[in-house]
Amino acid sequence: MLRFQSGYFGLRDNDAWIDEILDSLALADKANTNTRLLSGGMKRRVLVAQALVHKPPVIVLDEPTAGVDVELRQTLWAFIRRLNREGHTILLTTHYLEEAEALCNRVAMLKAGRVVALDHTANLLHSGDExxxxxxxxxxxxxxxxxxxxxxxxxxxxxxxxxxxxxxxxxxxxxxxxxxxxxxxxxxxxxxxxxxxxxxxxxxxxx
The missing domain is CATH 3.30.70 (Alpha-Beta Plaits)
Incomplete structure (x- = not known):
């Protein structure tokens, strides 16, 4: 499926990157499994893999670590940090404030669909003297x-x-x-x- 996804973007000989994505998302042992047979958490990781397969400059990740265990969450965090270091802009939505603090340079907080705070993470953490x-x-x-x-x-x-x-x-x-x-x-x-x-x-x- 990921090879087909690569083809949609005109990418050939993309196997090395696909293998790296599968390893980083702990999906390597499920590479040939029908996605309908995967658990909910694995299906979420497949969606992340599809979003990454063509190395887009801007990546939108909607709660990518929801429903995953602590060890895999740390692996995903390391992978997301690496993508950002390599020049990808990442828009991450999450309910885990620890995750936002660990990964995001800027944070927007929403309430009832309205942005109530938007600033660099460091500024928010030092917004008070407490x-x-x-x-x-x-x-x-x-x-x-x-x-x-x-x-x-x-x-x-x-x-x-x-x-x-x-x-x-x-x-x-x-x-x-x-x-x-x-x-x-x-x-x-x-x-x-x-x-x-x-x-x-x-x-x-x-x-």
């Missing part, structure tokens, strides 16, 4: 009430707190010490794209 402090406490359920307004989420003994600047860190640790709560683990990080998305969608709802 950071996140991830801390594990002992006792696990003794977060001081004074710090609860900073709480973003809690997963067991792990708390994620909103941090406006590094100067806040000393005040948080002092509050924990004076409350008799021990910090058994701590990590400081920038906000991720999912948190930016939630913030922007919340602002749109309030508007």
């Amino acid at each position: 950071r996140r402090l991830e801390i594990s406490l002992a006792p696990a359920d003794q977060m001081p009430a004074m710090l609860l307004p900073r709480l973003v989420k809690q997963e067991g003994s792990l708390y994620v707190l909103r941090l406006l600047d590094y100067a806040d860190l000393e005040g948080i640790l002092t509050t924990l010490r004076t409350s008799g709560v021990a910090v058994v683990g701590m990590n400081l990080r920038q906000i991720d794209l999912e948190e930016v998305f939630i913030r922007i969608m919340g602002q749109e709802s309030d508007a």
